[in-house]
Amino acid sequence: MLPKKLTLMVQGTTSDAGKSTLVSALGRALSNKGISVAPFKPQNMALNSAVTADGGEIGRAQALQAQACRLQPHTDFNPVLLKPTSDMGCQVIINGKPVINMQAREYHNYKPEAMAAVLNAHTRLTQQYDWVVVEGAGSPAEINLRDRDIANMGFAEAVDCPVIIIADIDRGGVFAHIVGTLNCLSESEQNRVIGFVINRFRGDISLLQSGINWLEQKTGKPVLAVLPYLMGLHLDSEDSVSLSASTKKDTTAATPTQPPLKVVVPVYPRISNHTDLDPLAAHPQVDLQLVGPSVTHTAIAHAADLVILSGSKNTRADLDWLKQQGWLPYLQKHLRYGGKILGICGGLQMLGKTINDPIGIEGLAGHSEGFGWLDIETELLPNKTLKNVTGTLNLPGQSPCDIQGYEIHAGLSTVNSTATSNTNHHSIIDNDAQHLCGLLSNDQQIMASYWHGLMDTPEALQAILQWAGNSEFDRVDYRVLREQSLEALAASVEEYFDWQKLSHALARFNAS
Secondary structure: OOOOOEEEEEEEOOOOOOHHHHHHHHHHHHHHOOOOEEEEOOEEEOOOEEEOOOOOEEEHHHHHHHHHOOOOOOHHHOOEEEEEOOOOEEEEEEOOEEEEEEEHHHHHHHHHHHHHHHHHHHHHHHHHOOEEEEEOOOOOOOHHHOOOOOOOHHHHHHHOOOEEEEEEHHHOOHHHHHHHHHHOOOHHHHHOEEEEEEEEEOOOHHHOHHHHHHHHHHHOOOEEEEEEOOOOOOOOOOOOOOOOHHHOOOOOOOEOOEOOEEEEEEOOOOEEOHHHHHHHHHOOOEEEEEEOOOOOHHHOOOOOOEEEEOEEOOHHHHHHHHHHOOHHHHHHHHHHOOOEEEEEOHHHHHHOOEEEEOOOOOOOOEEEEOOOOOOEEEEEEEEEEEEEEEEEEOOOOOOOEEEEEEEEEEEEEEEOOOOOHHHOEEEOEEOOOOOOOEEEEOOOOEEEEOOEOOOOOHHHHHHHHHHHHOOOOOOOOHHHHHHHHHHHHHHHHHHHEOHHHHHHHHHHHHHO
16 A cells, blocks of 8 residues: 655656656656645756746746646746756746856855755645655765755755655666665665666566666665656656757658658757757657757758747857857858748847847846847846746738747847838737737748747647748647657556555655
């Protein structure tokens, strides 16, 4: 029998070991069992974020985990969010609201205050839900971060909760990862580890059994599950961008008369909310290519139908990076040959004439010249816009369609009322807001919007693809694909997780 009330933490041997996915899987599996469950991540460092029902900002992975638990995203699910603005600094977001920009050492001294917010949020969740499934950050074996830790064992010790450690066997060295992680922990931390999960296994499980037996004998702790490598999942990424994955998608759904739509995305250093691209990555008629910093301007991606300039946590710095990498002549040529450009949030700001940051919201104070293809000016302000939005997308030659998304930005962009004909633009998104939502250039080659999640609805995705490719595209509903993926995760956990072992391990932990 599983306990009726529990806080259970998942920590990993490394980043990307599968913590976020396992929390999502457990959340949906427990919800399917009728258990009231909520996700929780004390501290998250990520540039992919979401707007919550209570008007705050949390990590994108926690919004996905909320969906897995059949809940609306809430700031209590991720009380501390760190959004890097440079290699040494980040914006600190507490309870969904930005507090201050800090350097790494400053934040280390701030951690006791952040921990108070973490513990208060956790207390509120335990009062509302029977189970709280917690995701750690990185690895507890990072002993240089142990002092004042709030993300891993520091939190587990503070609330006295049991911990599962997950490791990715696909990386190799899974037993060394697990044993090495355990050996880096203090005795009290080791004692709260109740078992292990081996993730992303493929092959004959019988060939792994001798290793499992050795690990259980070596550590005295059970392997609670060996989870298979699941292909084709459509889940929001916490932060990282996989450049290699972008070139491996099967586009056989495209026909000789309709080749795949070629979409190119420059991956700048502070790219944010790149989950906007997920519907394109899932579409069988789209060839999505992500181009990272190792590609020089002489070898930038093949000719494209559409180039997307995504969001950015440091728009002026990423704009400079694009220019230094040689993207300006590529984009100029792309437009000359009739290509389309879509700018989202920071990408919208880059497409304008100027970006002003008078008080240093995203870095050093200053002024940058944009690409100048839209006659708009942007000023970065201390009050961040955070809201979920709905409206209607109106593209020329197409029927209006419903559209939804969310806004996360510090900039206020204004359209120059004296725009000349070659930089004139049309408003293409109608909603109740009184500020700029979406624009289309007079030549219809450049579209820009502040809305993230612009292509999540199938009708909006179809409309934007048709605008970019001047042809018909299949209907793909990314929301349905995401929901199917969560059910696939839950089914995998239900099948391969040893719930009896978990129950016994929890009983032993509570008795100790």
